[in-house]
Amino acid sequence: MSRSSSKNARIWSASSPPCRKRKLLCLELGRVCTYFRRKTDLIDITYNYSSHMAKAVRDYHHHSLRFWLSNGIGLAIVLLEVVLYFTSSNLNMLWIALLVLVLLGALYIIMCYVQPNKFASDARYAKPFTLSADERTLRLKSDDLDNTVPWSDIRKVCETSRYYFLFLDQTQFWIAPKEAFSDREQEGRFRELAGRYLTINRGLIR
Helix, strand or coil, rough: CCCCHHHHHHHHHHCHHHHHHHHHHHHHHHHHHHHHHHHHHHCCEEHHHHHHHHHHHHHHHHHHHHHHHHHHHHHHHHHHHHHHHHHHHHHHHHHHHHHHHHHHHHHHHHHHHHHHHHHHHCCHHEEEEEEECCCEEEEECHHHHHHHHEHHHHHHHHHHHHEEEEECCCEEEEEEEEHHHHHHHHHHHHHHHHHCCCCCCCCCEE
């Protein structure tokens, strides 16, 4: 066979209908694999926001550095006033210590119980919420709300024993209750997705 005919044979075999079909089949299989990979990466958890709101806010405060600093300063003032009372026998020092204790207790009740319960009583939060996460975005959806944000807009992710806190700014956050995940594998996939963009912080929330 001549060189020309051999070249023509190679051209024919590369452009023949069976070869094109194989290429199309490979492309289609690639699309299917990509689709199922994205479906596998999609994580949905559904929970009632109002039933978690008060618990999540308390959990946030109990792990907040600001919370412990402010209460630590308040308790230090109480201790100082008690010491001054015993050294000077000035009864006013005890009254100041008592006033600070009452103020700290009132602030704790307002922040951890009154305000969260007030928001939780809103009928909009009594409906099921679905938090969806994929490799690019987070979506929080209910009958009255539908917000989608890219992972790049999440400032930080903090983890406690009960919740993941997804911070949109310094104080606003979405929650992902650990009990809402179907199993440890789904929670692990959520951690893996979040870990692609952010370090998941444990311990005190700064």
